[in-house]
Amino acid sequence: MSDRSDKPYVPADVSMAELTFKALFLGVLMAVVLGAANAYIGMKAGLTVAATFPAAVVAMAALRPLRGTILEENIARTTASVGEALVAGAIFTLPAFIIAGAWANLRYWESTMIMLVGGVLGVLFVIMLRRTLVVEADLPFPESVAASEIVKAGQGGETGAKYVFVAMGLAGLWELFKNSNGIQLMHERTQAVFQFGRSQMEVLGERIEYTGGLLVATPSASPALMGVGYIVGPRVAAVLFSGAVMGWLLLVPLAVFLNPAFATGAAGQAPFADLANEVWAKQIRPLAVGTMIVAAFYTLYSLKDALVSGIRKALRDINVTGDARVAERTEIDLDLRTVFVAVGVMAIVCAFLYYFFTQSLGGSLVLTAVMVVLGFLFAAVAGYLVGLIGSSNNPISGLTLSSLLIAAVLMVLIGVTDVQGVAGVLGVAGVVCCAAGVAGDMMQDLKVGHILGGTPWRMQIGEIVGVIVAALVLAFALMALHNAYTIGSAELPAPQAGLMALMANGIVGGQMAWPLVIVGMLFAVGLILIKAPSPMLIAVGMYLPFYSTAAIFVGGVIRWAFERIADRRKLGGDERSRAVNTGVLLSSGFIAGESLMAVVLAFLLLGGDFIPFLIRLKEGLTPGWEPSFWVSLLAFPAVFYLLVWLPLRRLRVGGMDVG
Numbered sequence: 001m002s003d004r005s006d007k008p009y010v011p012a013d014v015s016m017a018e019l020t021f022k023a024l025f026l027g028v029l030m031a032v033v034l035g036a037a038n039a040y041i042g043m044k045a046g047l048t049v050a051a052t053f054p055a056a057v058v059a060m061a062a063l064r065p066l067r068g069t070i071l072e073e074n075i076a077r078t079t080a081s082v083g084e085a086l087v088a089g090a091i092f093t094l095p096a097f098i099i100a101g102a103w104a105n106l107r108y109w110e111s112t113m114i115m116l117v118g119g120v121l122g123v124l125f126v127i128m129l130r131r132t133l134v135v136e137a138d139l140p141f142p143e144s145v146a147a148s149e150i151v152k153a154g155q156g157g158e159t160g161a162k163y164v165f166v167a168m169g170l171a172g173l174w175e176l177f178k179n180s181n182g183i184q185l186m187h188e189r190t191q192a193v194f195q196f197g198r199s200q201m202e203v204l205g206e207r208i209e210y211t212g213g214l215l216v217a218t219p220s221a222s223p224a225l226m227g228v229g230y231i232v233g234p235r236v237a238a239v240l241f242s243g244a245v246m247g248w249l250l251l252v253p254l255a256v257f258l259n260p261a262f263a264t265g266a267a268g269q270a271p272f273a274d275l276a277n278e279v280w281a282k283q284i285r286p287l288a289v290g291t292m293i294v295a296a297f298y299t300l301y302s303l304k305d306a307l308v309s310g311i312r313k314a315l316r317d318i319n320v321t322g323d324a325r326v327a328e329r330t331e332i333d334l335d336l337r338t339v340f341v342a343v344g345v346m347a348i349v350c351a352f353l354y355y356f357f358t359q360s361l362g363g364s365l366v367l368t369a370v371m372v373v374l375g376f377l378f379a380a381v382a383g384y385l386v387g388l389i390g391s392s393n394n395p396i397s398g399l400t401l402s403s404l405l406i407a408a409v410l411m412v413l414i415g416v417t418d419v420q421g422v423a424g425v426l427g428v429a430g431v432v433c434c435a436a437g438v439a440g441d442m443m444q445d446l447k448v449g450h451i452l453g454g455t456p457w458r459m460q461i462g463e464i465v466g467v468i469v470a471a472l473v474l475a476f477a478l479m480a481l482h483n484a485y486t487i488g489s490a491e492l493p494a495p496q497a498g499l500m501a502l503m504a505n506g507i508v509g510g511q512m513a514w515p516l517v518i519v520g521m522l523f524a525v526g527l528i529l530i531k532a533p534s535p536m537l538i539a540v541g542m543y544l545p546f547y548s549t550a551a552i553f554v555g556g557v558i559r560w561a562f563e564r565i566a567d568r569r570k571l572g573g574d575e576r577s578r579a580v581n582t583g584v585l586l587s588s589g590f591i592a593g594e595s596l597m598a599v600v601l602a603f604l605l606l607g608g609d610f611i612p613f614l615i616r617l618k619e620g621l622t623p624g625w626e627p628s629f630w631v632s633l634l635a636f637p638a639v640f641y642l643l644v645w646l647p648l649r650r651l652r653v654g655g656m657d658v659g
Contacts, residue, residue: 010453012328019458023072027079035083037595055080061161082466085441089434095497118434119467125379144447167589175597215276219550221632224594227587229555237556243541244549290520291539358424379439400433408507484602579647
């Protein structure tokens with residue numbers, strides 16, 4: 001429902017500190033920190049978590065002692081959340097350069113330029129669309145309303161920041177004790193093989209011996225992954241886990257059983273666990289990519305009415321000349337003429353970047369035109385969808401895949417193929433993905449600012465500054481993560497980037513594993529025909545390691561247990577909302593703490609000398625200790641207590657803080 005008749009929390013005629021150095025500095029710092037955390041969890045779990053809520057809480061806690069105003073808190077939150085949005089676009093595309101073989105390692109300047117151009121364009125496109133979608137469109141903006149309520153409630157009491165920081169500390173220590181680059185006292189998972197023996201069958205007159213077995217892994221003892229499951233809820237976690245069950249417990253054993261050569265050839269000499277992992281990596285993952293392709297387009301098709309109406313309204317209502325009347329403070333954007341000039345400058349930068357990738361003038365011009373047109377349209381789409389369903393459900397991977405396919409076909413038509421064509425196509429996908437991610441996040445932030453009474457042009461400057469700094473810094477985090485954990489491995493599978501790489505290589509480079517991809521596409525059609533919930537999530541579950549999706553599922557089960565206990569206690573209204581907010585803040589802290597420690601250890605590994613110090617420290621603390629999975633089991637009851645019993649207990653004793 002539109003809130004055009006509602007007055008902002010801070011009236012337009014009230015002047016107070018807003019775009020200050022302390023607010024901008026805090027926002028930029030949080031943008032880098034939250035962006036690095038989401039880079040790790042996004043490539044590990046295939047999901048990113050919106051940074052608006054933890055950023056709002058941390059901004060309130062940090063600025064309160066400095067006598068910061070609510071509008072300064074809004075600027076800090078707005079600037080901070082852009083880091084998560086930018087890195088979401090980056091991790092869906094930049095790792096694809098490595099997976100596709102276009103780069104041997106992540107390249108700093110190319111990666112930075114893709115993030116910088118895409119992020120700035122996302123901000124510029126949203127400036128054109130702000131009034132249309134934020135003020136005039138009849139959109140609910142569910143996450144924006146929730147974030148604004150958190151900020152309003154925090155003005156009268158505790159902010160709930162202690163839950164974020166305590167959870168960050170606990171999860172950071174846990175990661176230090178389970179990471180192989182840290183003081184490893186435990187293994188976060190274990191696995192077991194259940195072999196069903198051998199059987200013989202006669203096929204085409206030949207007697208063939210088959211072998212059967214099952215590789216089962218425990219859920220990862222990861223508070224971050226369980227926190228992701230808690231935030232997304234039991235339904236999404238269950239759908240994601242169903243993909244893991246189909247991939248690991250159905251298709252992998254089936255592939256092993258139906259390929260007798262595995263049992264008799266060279267591959268059969270390897271342990272069954274290694275064989276199962278090889279089958280998953282080489283056969284099941286391409287099949288999952290085929291499922292993702294159809295699922296992405298089905299998602300866009302199911303939203304076609306909303307997409308078309310949003311684009312039409314955005315294009316119809318753009319006011320290039322500006323309004324002649326004196327606008328109120330809460331209605332002033334950056335000058336649109338300047339915005340259009342800036343878009344032109346970014347397009348020129350993109351043309352040079354694409355020429356560097358493709359070594360073709362015609363190819364670079366075509367790719368630039370595709371990027372500008374699709375970037376604007378998909379920014380409008382992302383902003384509109386955020387208004388409908390929130391930024392956490394923004395299907396930017398589907399939008400990016402569409403731009404990649406269009407660019408890939410055009411590259412083939414003009415004869416730009418091989419590695420140069422693949423790099424150029426992925427460059428378009430990277431810019432569009434970053435633009436769509438930032439556009440959706442910024443539209444959500446602008447709506448929060450509209451409700452609170454923020455000044456649009458000041459928020460837009462904060463977003464631009466946040467994008468520039470985050471782009472310059474986050475490439476280092478991505479490079480460190482690749483060096484420590486290897487992008488595309490089981491530790492950092494980066495499923496969306498794998499999809500982009502396979503499509504770019506398949507269309508432009510001619511390396512598509514078509515039989516497996518087509519089977520996956522037909523599998524997606526079957527899921528759609530039976531109206532299965534979210535075929536895309538099922539495909540991502542097939543693509544990810546079993547232990548990752550199992551841990552997310554455990555988090556979903558913990559959320560389900562919380563909901564059932566709350567129902568039995570007849571909790572509702574504000575009480576239930578406060579308890580859920582506490583769980584969300586604790587989960588956000590788990591994600592940030594564990595991810596940041598993994599990033600820190602990755603940077604320490606680059607230093608070289610510090611990791612041996614950690615090993616010696618471990619030997620000094622626990623001489624002769626061998627890492628064990630059983631110690632890591634403590635994580636599950638601890639997370640259950642913190643996410644279920646702690647919020648409910650705080651309610652019972654009447655001491656619950658507002659989340």
